[in-house]
Structures are given as C-alpha cells and as structure tokens.
Amino acid sequence: MGKPQEERRKEIVQATMDLTAEEGIKRVTTQAIADRVGIAQPTVFRHFKTRDAIFAAVIGWIAENLFKAISSGFNPNEPSDEQLRKLIKRQLTFINKHRAIPKVLFSDFLHLESPKLKASLQEVMNRYIKRVTQILQQGKENGEFRNDLDTEKTAIYIAALIQGLVLRWSVYEFNFSLEDEADSIWQFLLPVLKSINSQNQIN
Amino acid sequence: MGKPQEERRKEIVQATMDLTAEEGIKRVTTQAIADRVGIAQPTVFRHFKTRDAIFAAVIGWIAENLFKAISSGFNPNEPSDEQLRKLIKRQLTFINKHRAIPKVLFSDFLHLESPKLKASLQEVMNRYIKRVTQILQQGKENGEFRNDLDTEKTAIYIAALIQGLVLRWSVYEFNFSLEDEADSIWQFLLPVLKSINSQNQIN
DNA sequence: TAAGTAAGTGATTACTTACTCACTTTCGAA
DNA sequence: TTCGAAAGTGAGTAAGTAATCACTTACTTA
Numbered sequence: 001m002g003k004p005q006e007e008r009r010k011e012i013v014q015a016t017m018d019l020t021a022e023e024g025i026k027r028v029t030t031q032a033i034a035d036r037v038g039i040a041q042p043t044v045f046r047h048f049k050t051r052d053a054i055f056a057a058v059i060g061w062i063a064e065n066l067f068k069a070i071s072s073g074f075n076p077n078e079p080s081d082e083q084l085r086k087l088i089k090r091q092l093t094f095i096n097k098h099r100a101i102p103k104v105l106f107s108d109f110l111h112l113e114s115p116k117l118k119a120s121l122q123e124v125m126n127r128y129i130k131r132v133t134q135i136l137q138q139g140k141e142n143g144e145f146r147n148d149l150d151t152e153k154t155a156i157y158i159a160a161l162i163q164g165l166v167l168r169w170s171v172y173e174f175n176f177s178l179e180d181e182a183d184s185i186w187q188f189l190l191p192v193l194k195s196i197n198s199q200n201q202i203n
Numbered sequence: 204m205g206k207p208q209e210e211r212r213k214e215i216v217q218a219t220m221d222l223t224a225e226e227g228i229k230r231v232t233t234q235a236i237a238d239r240v241g242i243a244q245p246t247v248f249r250h251f252k253t254r255d256a257i258f259a260a261v262i263g264w265i266a267e268n269l270f271k272a273i274s275s276g277f278n279p280n281e282p283s284d285e286q287l288r289k290l291i292k293r294q295l296t297f298i299n300k301h302r303a304i305p306k307v308l309f310s311d312f313l314h315l316e317s318p319k320l321k322a323s324l325q326e327v328m329n330r331y332i333k334r335v336t337q338i339l340q341q342g343k344e345n346g347e348f349r350n351d352l353d354t355e356k357t358a359i360y361i362a363a364l365i366q367g368l369v370l371r372w373s374v375y376e377f378n379f380s381l382e383d384e385a386d387s388i389w390q391f392l393l394p395v396l397k398s399i400n401s402q403n404q405i406n
Numbered sequence: 407t408a409a410g411t412a413a414g415t416g417a418t419t420a421c422t423t424a425c426t427c428a429c430t431t432t433c434g435a436a
Numbered sequence: 437t438t439c440g441a442a443a444g445t446g447a448g449t450a451a452g453t454a455a456t457c458a459c460t461t462a463c464t465t466a
Contacts, residue, residue, distance in 0.1 A: 039444070156371070157391050163371075246414050
C-alpha cells in the first residue's frame with residue numbers, strides 16, 4: 001500500500017504549490033499534480049474530494065504559515081515600531097520564498113470561482129488587519145506614533161501597499177527581491193506613523 | 204449583413220468587460236460573449252482571431268481609457284500636490300466604474316497565460332509610474348515636497364497602495380466605494396510627501 | 407442589376423480535463 | 437496467518453469549449 005493519508009495530503013499540497021509557482025494555477029491539472037507526487041491521477045481523488053479542495057488546503061497552508069511567520073519571535077515588550085517593522089519584514093521574507101502565493105492570490109479562480117475560498121481569504125485579510133491595527137493602537141497609546149493616527153485605515157493601507165507590491169513582484173516575473181523592499185517600505189511608512197506636525201492638510 | 208467591423212469589435216469588447224465584471228474571466232466563454240452581443244459563437248471569430256485577442260483588446264481599452272481619465276483636465280500650472288491628488292482621485296473614480304479591471308488584473312490568465320498580455324500590463328504600469336514620478340520630481344524641485352524624497356520608489360509605492368486597495372475592493376465584493384477612498388489615501392500620503400523633519404529614522 | 411465581399415451561421419471537430427468505477431495491492435491488527 | 441480496510445490503479449466517461457468549415461445572407465458599388 002502507499003503512504004498514510006496525512007503524509008500524502010501534505011505531498012499533494014506541496015506539489016500543487018510548487019506547480020502553481022512554476023506554471024500558474026490554470027495549468028495545474030490533477031494529472032500534473034499526480035505526476036509530480038508520483039502517483040496515478042485517480043489516486044489524487046482518494047485524498048481530496050475535488051480539485052477545489054486541494055486549493056482550499058493550499059490556502060489553508062498559506063494562511064497558517066503566514067501567521068506563524070509574522071508571529072515568530074514576537075515580543076510584547078518591544079517598542080511598537082520595532083514590532084511592526086519586524087512583522088513587515090517577516091511577511092515579505094515569507095512571501096519571497098513562496099511564489100505560489102501571488103499566483104493563488106491573483107487568480108480569477110479565487111475571484112468568484114468558489115465563494116468558500118473567497119470567504120477564507122477575507123478572513124485571512126481581516127485577521128492580518130486586526131493584528132496590525134493592534135500594534136498601531138498600542139504605539140499610539142505609547143506615544144510612539146502620532147496621536148491622530150487612524151489605526152484601522154492605516155493598517156488597511158499598509159496591507160494594501162504590501163499586497164500591491166506583491167502584485168508588482170509577480171507581474172515583473174519576480175525580478176526583484178521582495179525581502180529587500182522591507183527597509184524602503186519602512187522608510188516610506190515612518191513619516192506616516194511618526195510625523196509630529198499634524199500636517200499641512202489639503203491646502 | 205451585420206454591422207461593420209469596428210462597431211462589432213467594440214460591442215464584443217464591451218460585452219466581454221461586462222461579463223468579466225459579473226462572472227470573472229474564466230466563465231467568459233466565446234459562447235457567452237456571442238450570446239451577450241446577440242450573434243452566433245463562430246461570428247466572434249470573424250472579428251477576433253482568438254479568444255486571447257479579445258482580452259488583449261480589453262486590456263487595450265482599459266489602458267487607453269485609464270490614461271485618458273487620469274490626464275483629463277491636467278493643468279501644468281497647478282501645484283504638484285494638487286496634480287497628484289487629482290490623478291489619484293480620477294484613477295479611483297475610473298476604476299470604480301469598471302469592475303472588470305480588477306477581474307482582469309487579478310487573473311491567473313494574465314499571470315503566465317499569455318506573455319504578450321503580461322508585457323502590455325507591464326508597459327501600462329511603467330507608464331503610470333513614470334507619470335507619477337514626474338509629478339513628484341516637479342514638486343520636489345518646487346519645494347512643495349520633501350527634498351529627500353525618493354521619487355521613483357515613492358511612485359511605485361503609491362501605485363502599489365492603490366492596486367492593493369483595488370484588490371481589497373474586489374475581494375470584498377465591491378462593498379465599499381473606491382472613489383470615496385481617495386481623500387483618506389491622500390491624507391495618508393501627505394506626511395510622506397511633505398513632512399519637514401527629515402525623519403526620526405529607524406531609531 | 408449583377409458581382410464581389412464582408413458578416414453571419416449550424417454543424418462539427420479536436421482537445422482537454424475533472425471525476426468515476428471495478429478491480430488489485432499492501433498494510434496492520436486480531 | 438488471515439482478513440478488513442485503506443491506498444492505489446487502468447480504463448473510461450461526461451462535459452465543456454476554442455476553433456474550423458462549408459455555406460448563406462445582405463450590403464455596396466460599378
């Protein structure tokens with residue numbers, strides 16, 4: 001007999017991610033997955049009911065490991081700005097290692113194909129925003145950040161900035177290191193978080 | 204006989220955009236397009252050699268009209284910050300009206316399927332960045348913006364922020380008005396562009 | 407008004423691909 | 437050692453879909 005359920009499932013998920021990174025979702029057929037794992041195509045369906053279920057597992061994997069990555073080495077006693085800087089750095093480092101992420105994120109597949117997947121993506125985003133908002137809030141209370149900071153809006157824009165950069169990374173064939181952008185992003189964000197003069201509005 | 208070439212092509216492009224907005228790219232079959240236009244499926248191929256060619260035309264339409272939108276009412280004598288503010292506002296207003304844009308932008312279709320389309324997307328992005336960089340440069344020389352502003356990086360991040368927000372808009376089923384975000388984005392960006400104290404770096 | 411041409415079509419093809427099924431192999435526990 | 441169940445498979449099905457083709461219709465113009 002072959003390998004036990006759990007092991008095979010992981011292999012299939014991993015193979016799917018690898019193929020997605022290389023080829024883009026559309027070309028990841030169940031046949032291709034089977035070939036990569038080294039099993040027959042129908043065997044894939046012993047472990048996942050449908051093709052969509054495989055991608056649901058992929059998204060699950062990404063979500064789980066993304067949060068693991070951005071939470072690793074979290075120290076609540078550190079200054080908020082350091083917490084946030086590290087979070088961004090870790091997130092970019094993680095995504096930089098997994099090109100499947102933008103391919104999955106930017107796929108028409110997710111963008112209507114299956115409402116369940118969409119819902120779970122929304123959940124991941126919500127959770128991320130909440131996390132960043134917390135840090136911002138804490139920093140605001142600390143006095144580290146501007147006291148007129150709109151924490152949630154800011155969190156949303158930080159997330160958007162990163163996601164947009166990931167899109168760019170993908171569109172430009174991964175021709176720059178995401179990880180290396182962390183510092184410049186941080187420089188970009190500093191005035192948003194810390195500037196003292198509450199701003200020459202509109203004018 | 205039917206309608207003349209040009210008119211039909213426009214109808215097909217329009218129908219494709221409408222369907223894409225409603226259904227996502229994958230479900231936009233040549234049959235669906237034909238039905239929407241009110242012609243037979245093979246007739247579509249009288250006007251476009253392949254299905255990809257239709258989407259190429261869609262991207263062309265988007266690019267053309269996006270630049271028309273962001274350039275409309277451009278006045279070189281206006282202050283740079285006003286120019287940039289209006290550009291962002293107009294861009295968001297335009298995208299807000301065309302839900303097909305995120306569906307096309309965030310499609311695995313583009314993300315490997317056809318290198319030509321990818322190249323043309325890169326070109327649109329380059330052109331956009333160049334435009335924003337110019338405005339930032341001008342504002343920097345004017346003394347309106349920080350004199351230590353990295354204009355190109357900033358332009359890239361502004362573009363990323365907007366694209367990321369468009370992704371969010373799409374993932375959340377268009378449940379907020381993009382256009383209404385323009386002002387808060389501008390508030391978010393102001394400290395980046397104008398802050399005087401050249402920043403409490405890293406610390 | 408006749409001819410040439412562009413637009414339009416029904417029928418079909420060629421192909422891809424998720425998924426099923428009946429059957430076999432292998433493992434682990436009793 | 438036996439036996440039940442889980443993992444595995446070859447062969448096939450069903451459904452969808454881009455693209456082709458031979459043919460028709462109708463508009464334009466000489």
